[in-house]
Amino acid sequence: MKFEYRARTKTGELRTGIIEASTKENALRMLQSIGLYVIFVEEIKPSFLDKIFLSRKISEKEIIFFTRSLSMLVNSGVPLLEALASISVQIKKPLFRNIIQEIIDSVEGGLPLSKAFSKYPQLFPSFYINQIKCAEISGRLGETLEGLSDFLEKTHNFKAQLRGAMIYPLLVIFLAIFVLFFMSIFVFPRLKPIFFERGVSLPLITKIVFFLADFFKIILVGIILFIIFIFYFLKTKKIREIFQKNFFKIPLISSFFQEIYLLRFAQSLSSLLSAGLHLVDALENSTNLIENEVYKKEISEIKEEVKKGVPFSFTLSSRPKFFSSFFVQLVQSGEKSGTLVEALKKFSEFSQNEIEKKLDYFLKIFEPLLIILVAIGVGFFIAAVILPFYQALSKI
Numbered sequence: 001m002k003f004e005y006r007a008r009t010k011t012g013e014l015r016t017g018i019i020e021a022s023t024k025e026n027a028l029r030m031l032q033s034i035g036l037y038v039i040f041v042e043e044i045k046p047s048f049l050d051k052i053f054l055s056r057k058i059s060e061k062e063i064i065f066f067t068r069s070l071s072m073l074v075n076s077g078v079p080l081l082e083a084l085a086s087i088s089v090q091i092k093k094p095l096f097r098n099i100i101q102e103i104i105d106s107v108e109g110g111l112p113l114s115k116a117f118s119k120y121p122q123l124f125p126s127f128y129i130n131q132i133k134c135a136e137i138s139g140r141l142g143e144t145l146e147g148l149s150d151f152l153e154k155t156h157n158f159k160a161q162l163r164g165a166m167i168y169p170l171l172v173i174f175l176a177i178f179v180l181f182f183m184s185i186f187v188f189p190r191l192k193p194i195f196f197e198r199g200v201s202l203p204l205i206t207k208i209v210f211f212l213a214d215f216f217k218i219i220l221v222g223i224i225l226f227i228i229f230i231f232y233f234l235k236t237k238k239i240r241e242i243f244q245k246n247f248f249k250i251p252l253i254s255s256f257f258q259e260i261y262l263l264r265f266a267q268s269l270s271s272l273l274s275a276g277l278h279l280v281d282a283l284e285n286s287t288n289l290i291e292n293e294v295y296k297k298e299i300s301e302i303k304e305e306v307k308k309g310v311p312f313s314f315t316l317s318s319r320p321k322f323f324s325s326f327f328v329q330l331v332q333s334g335e336k337s338g339t340l341v342e343a344l345k346k347f348s349e350f351s352q353n354e355i356e357k358k359l360d361y362f363l364k365i366f367e368p369l370l371i372i373l374v375a376i377g378v379g380f381f382i383a384a385v386i387l388p389f390y391q392a393l394s395k396i
Contacts, residue, residue, distance in 0.1 A: 002044045003027040007036035018044065026109050058096050058123055064152045066091070066100070071145030080141075081107060099123070112136055127268065127285040131275035144275045151271040155264075158352065165359055169370055176374050183381060184216035191385065200388045209384035245294050256358060261295050262327060263351040270344035280307055298322050311335065 003024065007015050015036060019027050024041060031038050066087060073083035081104060088100040099120060106116035114133040117124040128148060135144035192210055195202060202210070212219070268289040272282035283303040287296045302315040313332035316323040327347055334343030 003041050004044055006040040007031055007038045060156045062096060064149060067145055068149040071142055071149050075142035126288055130285055134276035138276045147271055147274045165363055172370050184213040188213040195388050200391055203387045206384045206388050259355055261290060261292050264290055266344045266348045270341050273341045
């Protein structure tokens with residue numbers, strides 16, 4: 001951490017500057033040790049842009065590597081400070097290495113590891129810090145770090161799989177739009193005067209294409225502005241909630257995304273409960289991991305009901321639109337037998353396998369369908385160009 005200070009020397013000379021220390025108290029001690037009389041010391045808070053830059057600079061993979069390495073060293077009996085120092089040597093990025101060094105300084109200064117992590121919420125979110133806090137109380141730090149690294153790795157891999165599945169369709173769509181743009185700007189405007197000069201009677205298909213080409217720039221700008229407008233409004237919590245609520249009414253797609261949200265909920269909840277968090281606290285933390293306002297609202301309501309003593313499985317069964325009967329039954333059996341964490345883990349494994357199968361099946365159908373649609377589109381434009389030439393030649 002960086003601190004701005006003002007101090008005076010023994011002769012009364014004013015000194016100002018910036019000093020790096022793990023805490024404000026350490027900064028004061030360091031300044032006093034060099035014979036300065038401190039007037040003012042204040043932590044330099046990172047700006048909003050610095051925070052964004054920090055979160056983008058350090059990837060999820062690096063956080064997973066850090067957590068996994070720390071869990072292995074702690075489980076092997078290596079003292080915490082030595083483990084952190086050993087990992088910092090292996091980190092290639094200077095920014096992340098400096099952060100780990102600051103965490104070491106904080107722990108050396110007497111701060112718990114959870115408090116040291118909490119200084120970097122962009123890297124270590126609340127659910128991560130709360131699990132470390134529970135591990136510090138229970139003395140199961142190595143076990144908790146191992147569970148955290150497993151959870152982070154599964155989440156990262158699943159996101160990567162979803163992103164990877166969309167690369168091919170998006171690439172095909174992008175290429176189709178590029179071809180359409182090229183033809184509308186460079187090809188059709190040159191063909192149009194040729195046909196009119198020769199008095200060729202244009203077929204309907206060609207008239208439609210020329211009409212679209214004339215207004216293509218306006219249509220393209222309109223589509224871009226509409227997309228920006230939608231994304232801007234989706235940032236508003238209320239608008240996002242209305243959109244996501246209506247999204248669940250779309251057949252096939254909605255059920256697939258419901259499975260994804262339920263998987264995320266089960267994974268996060270099992271991870272938090274494994275770390276020793278109470279069910280109510282685990283529910284509160286899991287809301288931060290669900291990227292859907294409707295589910296967040298439902299989980300918050302479930303948390304309040306559980307606080308009042310309502311069984312967890314009963315709160316889920318009263319919401320069949322969001323929580324499948326299979327999930328509810330597993331939770332119910334886990335509650336009765338005292339193996340809720342194991343039940344949630346089993347559901348996560350089963351659900352992830354099912355989602356992967358559905359995703360694979362969807363791509364097998366969607367990819368050839370997309371190729372057929374692109375082929376139809378290309379055929380439409382080729383026909384629009386060839387037909388007038390054919391009609392002109394038939395008149396000769």
